[in-house]
Amino acid sequence: MPKKLKIALILLLFILLIMSGCGPRTTKPETNEGAAQEEKDKGKKDATSGASMANYTPLEELKDSYDIVIVGAGGAGMSAALEAKAAGMNPVILEKMPVAGGNTSKASSGMNASETKFQKEQGISDRNDLFYEETLKGGHNTNNKDMLRFFVDHSADAIDWLDSIGITLNNITITGGMSEKRTHRPKDGSAVGQYLVTGLLKNVQEQGIPIFVNANVKEITKQDGKANGVKVAFTQHGEKTIAAKSVVITAGGFGANMDIIAQVRPDLEGYVTTNHEGSTGDGISMIEKMGGTTVDMEEIQVHPTVQQENSYLIGEVVRGEGAILINSKGERFINEMAARDSVTAAINKLPEKKAFLVFDSGVRSRATAVEEYVKMGFVKTKDTIEALAGDIGVPADQLHKTLDTWNSAVKNKKDAEFGRKTGMDHDLSAAPYYAIRIGPGIHYTMGGVRINTNTEVLDQNGKPIPGLFAAGEVTGGLHGENRIGGNSVAEIIIFGRQAGIKSSEYVKTAK
Numbered sequence: 483m484p485k486k487l488k489i490a491l492i493l494l495l496f497i498l499l500i501m502s503g504c505g506p507r508t509t510k511p512e513t514n515e516g517a518a519q520e521e522k523d524k525g526k527k528d529a530t531s532g533a534s535m536a537n538y539t540p541l542e543e544l545k546d547s548y549d550i551v552i553v554g555a556g557g558a559g560m561s562a563a564l565e566a567k568a569a570g571m572n573p574v575i576l577e578k579m580p581v582a583g584g585n586t587s588k589a590s591s592g593m594n595a596s597e598t599k600f601q602k603e604q605g606i607s608d609r610n611d612l613f614y615e616e617t618l619k620g621g622h623n624t625n626n627k628d629m630l631r632f633f634v635d636h637s638a639d640a641i642d643w644l645d646s647i648g649i650t651l652n653n654i655t656i657t658g659g660m661s662e663k664r665t666h667r668p669k670d671g672s673a674v675g676q677y678l679v680t681g682l683l684k685n686v687q688e689q690g691i692p693i694f695v696n697a698n699v700k701e702i703t704k705q706d707g708k709a710n711g712v713k714v715a716f717t718q719h720g721e722k723t724i725a726a727k728s729v730v731i732t733a734g735g736f737g738a739n740m741d742i743i744a745q746v747r748p749d750l751e752g753y754v755t756t757n758h759e760g761s762t763g764d765g766i767s768m769i770e771k772m773g774g775t776t777v778d779m780e781e782i783q784v785h786p787t788v789q790q791e792n793s794y795l796i797g798e799v800v801r802g803e804g805a806i807l808i809n810s811k812g813e814r815f816i817n818e819m820a821a822r823d824s825v826t827a828a829i830n831k832l833p834e835k836k837a838f839l840v841f842d843s844g845v846r847s848r849a850t851a852v853e854e855y856v857k858m859g860f861v862k863t864k865d866t867i868e869a870l871a872g873d874i875g876v877p878a879d880q881l882h883k884t885l886d887t888w889n890s891a892v893k894n895k896k897d898a899e900f901g902r903k904t905g906m907d908h909d910l911s912a913a914p915y916y917a918i919r920i921g922p923g924i925h926y927t928m929g930g931v932r933i934n935t936n937t938e939v940l941d942q943n944g945k946p947i948p949g950l951f952a953a954g955e956v957t958g959g960l961h962g963e964n965r966i967g968g969n970s971v972a973e974i975i976i977f978g979r980q981a982g983i984k985s986s987e988y989v990k991t992a993k
């Protein structure tokens with residue numbers, strides 16, 4: 483082929499490639515995670531199909547004014563947007579990261595809810611009152627009781643709402659501090675977060691709700707004491723003020739902001755964090771500048787089972803499906819299903835401040851999140867208990883004894899050593915055997931801005947700041963001193979929806 487023709491063909495191919503990569507007026511999220519999810523999603527028919535191919539709204543479509551501005555595209559923000567749209571509003575979502583999802587995409591174990599249709603179908607008899615009492619006990623009786631009552635009473639409805647928009651959480655497990663199976667997750671038992679974000683994003687797009695990424699909200703604006711918009715800095719496009727009749731802050735917690743953590747909890751300096759990098763507490767500082775107040779800021783949840791080298795959370799589901807924790811002597815040392823603060827305290831009392839999660843192939847098949855941990859290279863695998871003991875450096879005879887004692891406890895439904903009562907449906911006897919080395923890590927910020935059950939942000943006198951709403955991890959009070967695993971995903975759907983509903987009512991009635 484003549485050289486000139488060759489060059490022309492290469493040029494033509496290059497132009498065609500560029501054209502196919504740039505759809506009209508759209509941008510694509512640039513993550514491998516997104517691409518992997520696209521592959522996984524192919525062929526599925528529910529709301530989670532294809533949403534990871536999400537195209538965010540191009541900046542040219544940004545308007546000067548909306549009914550409602552929602553800050554943060556995690557689970558709370560997208561739920562609020564969907565309810566606002568359903569109420570006839572014109573909402574917009576602004577997200578500072580290049581992709582939607584926040585900490586919500588990282589959620590692994592599931593979403594707690596009581597008296598749900600899926601529990602009933604599966605013969606799990608549960609009560610909202612029991613869910614209330616156990617959450618209160620987990621929070622050491624410091625939870626905001628009005629918020630908690632609203633939360634448990636609306637949890638089943640939240641599961642139904644998700645199901646109605648194609649996000650079905652019908653596989654039920656259990657987390658620490660709970661006595662009933664009420665942690666809802668996708669049908670195949672996989673991690674809840676990616677599934678939820680993909681499904682919510684798809685709905686947001688189908689409803690034509692604009693969602694701008696790389697949009698870092700810096701300030702809430704006000705007039706006559708009422709929130710009336712935001713100032714937002716777009717990466718590479720400068721700052722803009724957007725007017726709104728109401729502002730909803732769903733910007734997440736501050737688990738990745740080591741400056742705030744060092745201020746409120748100096749003892750946690752040096753801990754790893756499981757949070758995504760956008761969890762910097764911006765929403766809290768913006769709301770404080772508007773006269774909002776905070777609660778429980780020093781209450782930071784340290785998760786007991788974090789793979790330290792990659793700060794990667796090993797979900798509670800692994801213990802919920804039967805794993806045990808052992809120390810360097812190969813002995814159990816705690817009821818693994820106790821609330822997170824107790825398990826963390828027990829690990830911190832060990833001289834090495836680290837422990838091993840030990841489980842068998844049965845746990846691996848029931849907790850599909852384990853596949854991810856295997857892929858990441860966190861999991862030691864051996865065909866025998868002796869070989870596993872050798873690999874992780876604990877005495878083989880003791881590990882054998884520990885597993886024998888545990889398997890008898892499971893068989894007799896009585897853990898005489900530590901009083902564990904849940905996550906005991908199956909023993910640990912199916913080779914191969916597995917171990918993951920874990921230690922505690924910063925995981926969740928219980929504290930945040932003070933709201934009421936209408937998600938209105940409260941000022942120092944406990945009065946709502948007109949036009950300002952907040953929901954999700956940016957708020958405090960619901961969990962008190964200690965959050966139960968699975969309650970945050972429930973919180974973001976329940977109170978995220980409520981923020982969408984109440985901010986819409988405000989817009990309709992405000993003069």
Ligand SMILES: Cc1cc2nc3c(=O)[nH]c(=O)nc-3n(C[C@H](O)[C@H](O)[C@H](O)COP(=O)(O)OP(=O)(O)OC[C@H]3O[C@@H](n4cnc5c(N)ncnc54)[C@H](O)[C@@H]3O)c2cc1C
Pocket residue numbers: 553554555556557558559576577578579582583584585586587588589590591592593594674697698699700732733734735756757758760761762764765795925926953954955956967968969970971972974
């Ligand atoms: C590893 C991990 C596993 C978890 N597993 C579970 C679980 O199984 N069950 C459970 O109940 N909970 C779990 N949690 C907790 C739960 O996922 C979060 O608390 C919850 O998803 C928070 O949702 P959100 O919508 O409030 O905030 P996020 O999902 O964090 O969303 C907030 C968004 O706001 C954006 N934002 C922040 N500041 C700005 C700004 N200035 N301008 C614009 N945007 C901004 C952020 O980038 C982010 O995208 C887990 C958390 C982690 C980290």
